[in-house]
Amino acid sequence: MVLAVESKGLSIGYLDEEDRVLWVVKNVDMQVREGEIYCLVGESGCGKTTLGSSIAGVLPPYSVTRGELIIYGRRVIKDDLRSYEGVRGKLTSYIPQNPGSSLSPYMRIWDQFWRVLREQGLNEKTAKERATAILKTLSLGQGVLEHYPHELSGGMLQRVAIGLSLATGAKVLVADEPTSSVDAHLKLQLMRLFKDVRDNYGVTIVLITHDILLAGKACDRVAVMYAGEIVEEGDSISVLTRPLHPYTKLLVDVVPLLGFKKTLASIPGEPPKPGLLREGCYFYERCPFRDEVCLNHVETQVIDGRRVKCWKPLVDKTTS
């Protein structure tokens, strides 16, 4: 098994105005296998995008890092040192949330492809063939190359953005909430597209989303994040149907399902503010299954090949 992305005790924080570090990602151990669709889910502000940015190599300069991040055997983060030379844009690529603001409005789609492809030493003719071939796999015709971004629909733009990421030849694509601004029908299409892209190009996709249904539908493995930590990780079906961590269970319970009579729950309270580093479980205040012990004690357990960060996972209640 080849690991595409591996992190060991990775923490990422941002410096505030008083030069204090607000930790947004805390002590994350993550292993993304080659060729899988790995999903990061969680509430807004839980650190998904920051973790994704660290993989794509677009962390802002005022961020602070600890621990290690390894991409295809190349250590890109080692504590304070960050080096994405030869990795960013070559091994990893970033698909932004809103393609409307990521494609330069005064450049034709072809010009944007050409800027990417000429970096790889291709001549114009070969580059055009390559761009056409990529667009074809994304169900877009060659005519799209001559258009400006504003002449394309939202779905087409999203596909062009994916195409540009593929054109870099990257092996790991980080897609930051690619479905947040598209309708349900298009969401499903995009998810199918991600699967096709993975099958055709053999790329690894790290998908960041807060849509738990989508995570269950499209991903091979899923990591549930809460307050900067990965609280549960495992294959998507079992994590989302038989959650082990109380937070995952509540997250699944709040999803409304059409056609099913189900009392909608909500997660009481608010997630802790970034920056807070403490002993014990970060979910303590909001957890309906909490115990006095949780305040000072948390441990990572491996159950059925799934990792859960809770000393008292919901094994009995869900698996029985």
Added chain:
Amino acid sequence: MRIRVPTLMISVVSTVRRVWKRRMRFRIGLIIVSAITLLAVLSPFIVPYPSEGWGLIPLNETNVSGQPPSLAHLFGTDDKGRDLFSRVLLGSSTALLQIVLVVGVSLVIGLTLGVLAAYYKGLVEYSLNYLIEVFLALPAILIAIPLKMAFGPGLHVIIASMVLTWWAWYGRVASVYARSVCEMDYVTIPKLSGLPGYKIVVRHVLRNVSPPVIVQAVTDFGSVLLEASAINFLGFGLPPDYPDWGVIAQNGLYYITKMPWISLIPGFFIMVTALGFSMIGDALRDELDPKLRRRWRLWF
């Protein structure tokens, strides 16, 4: 095969074509401006009395001074006997030269500094915005007076004094547009990826900020002409014999009752040209900014 045209050109040409179809004001304005431009280009070749046009007083001054318009002198002659038609004709090229130089140089300075202010933020943004504020507060005429005293009258005085105040307008407009462009992913992601700042500024920020600022500049052509003519009329710009509409109007000021054509004809040209530019600018602004469109429309 598709002809490759620079993107900016495409957007400008398509905008002009659209506005031409929709707005009578634009058509009238463009016809007036085209006619004046044609005059300016052809003026060195068709001017009947070139030396008089450039300010030389004819030998038979007393015989021909103050003649009203006739076939020999289409616009009459001035108080010194110079053919007014020649002077007004050459004045058209002076007017256009002033407009193009003032707007062009201001645009380059304003765009560059405005975009740099928005992109680099921090101290750079603070200082450049402060500089813009200072220059916005200065009237061109206040700069023209010391410049004329230091370097003598000439085109350099009028151009420098006006550029020093006009660039700040474009600087402000550019920095406002650039601030929103700099928040876009196509700027932030290359920035975070470590692409050098100058490449991002040239490839992405300038490219996206230029079109609206250029349109703004086009709408200002009329105002530039009016202000330049005013400074020249007051005698703080070009020398008294220079073929410029403002200067010629000033020459005739003392004879306004006896020889009104000396001031009225160049004044009429200033008015018509400024009106032409204003009509173009007005139509463009209405077309490009739907929020400014009036609910009611003039007949044109």
